[in-house]
Amino acid sequence: xxxxxxxxxxxxxxxxxxxxxxxxxxxxxxxxxxxxxxxxxxxxxxxxxxxxxxxxxxxxxxxxxxxxxxxxxxxxxxxxxxxxxxxxxxxxxxxxxxxxxx
Numbered sequence: 001x002x003x004x005x006x007x008x009x010x011x012x013x014x015x016x017x018x019x020x021x022x023x024x025x026x027x028x029x030x031x032x033x034x035x036x037x038x039x040x041x042x043x044x045x046x047x048x049x050x051x052x053x054x055x056x057x058x059x060x061x062x063x064x065x066x067x068x069x070x071x072x073x074x075x076x077x078x079x080x081x082x083x084x085x086x087x088x089x090x091x092x093x094x095x096x097x098x099x100x101x102x
Contacts, residue, residue, distance in 0.1 A: 004031055005071040012075070020078035027063045027077030030055030037088060039096040054080055054088045054097070 006028040013024045030036065033055035041050035041064060053063050060080040066073050086092035 004028070006031075006074060007068070007071040008074040016076055016078075020076070022061060022077040022079065024074045024077060026057055027061055027074050028072075029057035030061040030063055030077075031072065033057065034101055035088075036100045037094070037097045038100055039098065050075060053100075054084060056088075060085050060088050 006024070008024045017023050030053060036053055036055035038051055038053040041052050043050075048066050050064055050066050053065065054060055055063070061077055062080045062084055063077045064075040066075060080088060083092065087094050087097055
């Protein structure tokens, strides 16, 4: 399995834990889920292109990230909402979501 490199802002991670209950170390593990899905984040801000991914690690996680030259930078992470879980599990229309490993 290919080892990915992750980075994040430590202060942002603490805020994320308080608000969503998910730390970024766990969020990074969602990228190793073979059934992971992703899509472009249409609401990208700050002039950087952002992506959304859903992958399983302890639960279905919804992670927002951006790609830097040397790393994947995690922006936020949370447990997926029920309608997102249905998409992940194939019970609902995926719209813009694509499986990373079709």
